[in-house]
Amino acid sequence: MIITNNPFGRTLNALDLIAERQKALSSNLANMDTPNYQRKDISFSQYLGGTANPLETKLAAALGPSPVTIQTTNEKIDPATELSEMQKNSLLYTVAARRMTSLITEMRTVINMGSS
Numbered sequence: 866m867i868i869t870n871n872p873f874g875r876t877l878n879a880l881d882l883i884a885e886r887q888k889a890l891s892s893n894l895a896n897m898d899t900p901n902y903q904r905k906d907i908s909f910s911q912y913l914g915g916t917a918n919p920l921e922t923k924l925a926a927a928l929g930p931s932p933v934t935i936q937t938t939n940e941k942i943d944p945a946t947e948l949s950e951m952q953k954n955s956l957l958y959t960v961a962a963r964r965m966t967s968l969i970t971e972m973r974t975v976i977n978m979g980s981s
Contacts, residue, residue, distance in 0.1 A: 882907065884958070890905075890950050890954065896942075897944060
């Protein structure tokens with residue numbers, strides 16, 4: 866994951882994190898009957914942490930080589946909970962995608978005004 870200070874980079878990092886969480890949640894559903902399978906998830910609060918640290922710094926420090934935090938619980942995976950979390954994650958993706966669209970629109974406006 867590339868860490869950057871520009872708005873495009875931050876939004877791209879958020880989109881990447883959301884996509885990784887969606888993979889983890891769908892993997893949980895696919896493997897819910899697999900013996901000894903451990904639930905995977907990414908906790909956004911873990912990366913958002915305190916306000917003194919930028920999101921990118923927290924992500925870089927916490928993600929390391931694997932962006933998926935494996936929980937060591939042996940509890941049976943609840944499909945309703947996993948689907949609910951996937952829906953929440955989908956909403957986060959929509960917000961991040963709209964932010965990227967807004968950034969691109971702003972950039973187009975600046976380019977068009979500069980060329981006239």
